[in-house]
Amino acid sequence: MRVGRLVVGVIVMLAVGTDATSQELETETARLPATGTIVVAGGVEYQTSSEGSELATPLVVEAGLSRRWEIMVEPVAYTAIRPFHGPAATGPGDLEATMIGRT
DSSP states (O other): HHHHHHHHHHHHHHHHHHTTTOOOTOOOOOOOTTTTTTEEEEEEEEETTTTTTEEEEEEEEEEEOOOSEEEEEEEEEEEEEEEESSSSSEEEOOEEEEEEEOO
């Protein structure tokens, strides 16, 4: 069941079709999307530490509302947190929404 969810997450990431030269998530810039434009990006993150590992499939959707305003929604479609000690967690991750304005 877990492998099936992971496969679906990877397929969604590949279907989004982003430029693989850099990850767009968490990159804030003064250049906002044009009014009415929607930008969709995604990625797969895998982290390890001395305490365990974490896998996540974050997405980002940006919408240009005007020349000076955009809204960005960043859901994590799937996350798996696997500590070496203690309970593990698997399922959808956080949802972050940000309104960005330029003066």
